[in-house]
Amino acid sequence: MKRVLIPALLAVASAAAGAQAQGVSKTEIVVGTIQDLSGPLAGYGKQARNGMQLRVDELNEQGGIHGRRMVLKVEDSGYDPRKAVLAAQKLVNQDKIFIMAGHIGTAHNLAAMPIQFEKNVINFMPLTAAREMYEPFHKLKYSFAVPYYEQVRVMLPRLAKEKGSKKVCVHYQDDDFGQEILKGTEAATKAMGVEIAEKTSFKRGATEFSSQVAKLKAANCDMVVMGTLIRETIGTIGESRKTGFNPTFLGTSGAYTDLIPRLGGKAMDGFYAAMTTQHPYLDEASQPIRFWANKYKTKFNEDPTVFSAYGYIIIDALVRAAEKAGPNLNTESFGKAMDGMNYPADIFGSAPSSFTATKRLGSNASRLSQLQEGRWKVVADYGK
Structure with missing residues (x-):
C-alpha cells in the first residue's frame, strides 16, 4: 500500500x-x-x-x-x-x-x-x-x-573607417547607462589604436548642453559617440548645429526612436544609431x-x-x-x-535569439540605422 x-x-x-x-x-x-x-x-x-x-x-x-x-x-x-x-x-x-x-x-x-x-x-x-x-x-x-557596450564596440570602428574619422569623442549621461557607452567607446578606440580626443558628461535629467558642445567643438571632434536618450540627443545635436559644429553623431538603441526626428526636426538628420528591432513605418x-x-x-x-x-x-x-x-x-x-x-x-x-542554462543574453547581433529625411533607414544590416 x-x-x-x-x-x-x-x-x-x-x-x-x-x-x-x-x-x-x-x-x-x-x-x-x-x-x-x-x-x-x-x-x-x-x-x-x-x-x-x-x-x-x-x-x-x-x-x-x-x-x-x-x-x-x-x-x-x-x-x-x-x-x-x-x-x-x-x-x-x-x-x-x-x-x-x-x-x-x-x-x-x-x-x-x-x-x-x-x-x-x-x-x-x-x-x-x-x-x-x-x-x-x-x-x-x-x-x-x-549591450550598449557591444553596440559601440562593433559599430564605432566600422563607421569611423567609413567616414575617415580621426578624432573620436564621447558625450555621455553620468550614470550606469552612460558608463556602458563610455566603456564601449574606450574598447573600440583601443582596438582602433587611437585615443579619445574629449570626454564630456552630464547628469541624468539635464537639459542644457552648451558647455559640453563647446568642449567637443574645441577638441575638433569629427565623430561623437552619444551616451544619450531622447532630449539629451536632441539638445546636444541641436546646440551643435546652431554653433556650426557638425561631426558624425553615433548613438545606441537607447536613442533609436521616432521621437528624435519628431521633436528635434530637420537638425536630427544624419544621426546614426545602433539598433535591432525596427520602427514600424506603416506606409512601408x-x-x-x-x-x-x-x-x-x-x-x-x-x-x-x-x-x-x-x-x-x-x-x-x-x-x-x-x-x-x-x-x-x-x-x-x-x-x-x-x-x-x-x-x-x-x-x-x-535577430533570432536563444537561451540556455548558462547563456542569459538572447542575441549579440545589432545593425546600424541613420536618420534620413526624418526617417530611420537601415544602412548596415546584421553582420555587415
Missing part, C-alpha cells in the same frame, strides 16, 4: 507547490512592469506599456496560458531609481507578481533586482541594454537587448506589421512605435516560455523552459 501512496503523495505535494508559486493561481498569472510614465522617458514608457498590454489582451482573448489569464501590473518610476525601488517593493510584496518584465532603465533595474531576487522573482527582458542585465550570472536574469511596413499596427491603433488611438514593438515582443517571449513550462508554472519550471528556448526572427526585424 505504501508503494502506491508515497508517489501519489509526492505528486500532490508537487502540484501544490506549483499552485502556491507567487503570482500564479488556478486562474491567473500576475506580471509586473516598471515604466517611466511621468519623467524624461515617458514617451518610451507609455509606448512599451501599451505594447505589453496589447499582447496580454490578445493572450487572454485566446484563453490564456494553460487556462490562466495574464494580469499586467504597471508602476511608474518617473525614471528615478529611488522610485523604482518603491515600485518594485509594491509589485513584489503587495501585488505578489510572478515575474518582472520589461522594466525600463539601467540604474532602475539595478536598484530593483535585489528586492525581486529576495522573493525569487525573475527579471525578464528589461528595457535596458546594460551588461549587468545578464552579468554576473544569476538564475533569475534574462536579457534580450544587445509588411502586411503582418500593418495588421498588428491596426489593432494597436484601434486600442490606443495612436500609431505604434519601436517601443510599442519592444513591449509586445517581451510579453510574447514570456508567453512562449510559460506555455512551454506547462500547467505547473513556477520559477523553476519557467527557468527549465528558458534553458532551451529559441526565438525566431520576428516581424519587426529582430
Whole structure:
C-alpha cells in the first residue's frame, strides 16, 4: 500500500507547490512592469506599456496560458531609481507578481533586482541594454537587448573607417547607462589604436548642453559617440548645429526612436544609431506589421512605435516560455523552459535569439540605422 501512496503523495505535494508559486493561481498569472510614465522617458514608457498590454489582451482573448489569464501590473518610476525601488517593493510584496518584465532603465533595474531576487522573482527582458542585465550570472536574469557596450564596440570602428574619422569623442549621461557607452567607446578606440580626443558628461535629467558642445567643438571632434536618450540627443545635436559644429553623431538603441526626428526636426538628420528591432513605418511596413499596427491603433488611438514593438515582443517571449513550462508554472519550471528556448526572427526585424542554462543574453547581433529625411533607414544590416 505504501508503494502506491508515497508517489501519489509526492505528486500532490508537487502540484501544490506549483499552485502556491507567487503570482500564479488556478486562474491567473500576475506580471509586473516598471515604466517611466511621468519623467524624461515617458514617451518610451507609455509606448512599451501599451505594447505589453496589447499582447496580454490578445493572450487572454485566446484563453490564456494553460487556462490562466495574464494580469499586467504597471508602476511608474518617473525614471528615478529611488522610485523604482518603491515600485518594485509594491509589485513584489503587495501585488505578489510572478515575474518582472520589461522594466525600463539601467540604474532602475539595478536598484530593483535585489528586492525581486529576495522573493525569487525573475527579471525578464528589461528595457535596458546594460551588461549587468545578464552579468554576473544569476538564475533569475534574462536579457534580450544587445549591450550598449557591444553596440559601440562593433559599430564605432566600422563607421569611423567609413567616414575617415580621426578624432573620436564621447558625450555621455553620468550614470550606469552612460558608463556602458563610455566603456564601449574606450574598447573600440583601443582596438582602433587611437585615443579619445574629449570626454564630456552630464547628469541624468539635464537639459542644457552648451558647455559640453563647446568642449567637443574645441577638441575638433569629427565623430561623437552619444551616451544619450531622447532630449539629451536632441539638445546636444541641436546646440551643435546652431554653433556650426557638425561631426558624425553615433548613438545606441537607447536613442533609436521616432521621437528624435519628431521633436528635434530637420537638425536630427544624419544621426546614426545602433539598433535591432525596427520602427514600424506603416506606409512601408509588411502586411503582418500593418495588421498588428491596426489593432494597436484601434486600442490606443495612436500609431505604434519601436517601443510599442519592444513591449509586445517581451510579453510574447514570456508567453512562449510559460506555455512551454506547462500547467505547473513556477520559477523553476519557467527557468527549465528558458534553458532551451529559441526565438525566431520576428516581424519587426529582430535577430533570432536563444537561451540556455548558462547563456542569459538572447542575441549579440545589432545593425546600424541613420536618420534620413526624418526617417530611420537601415544602412548596415546584421553582420555587415
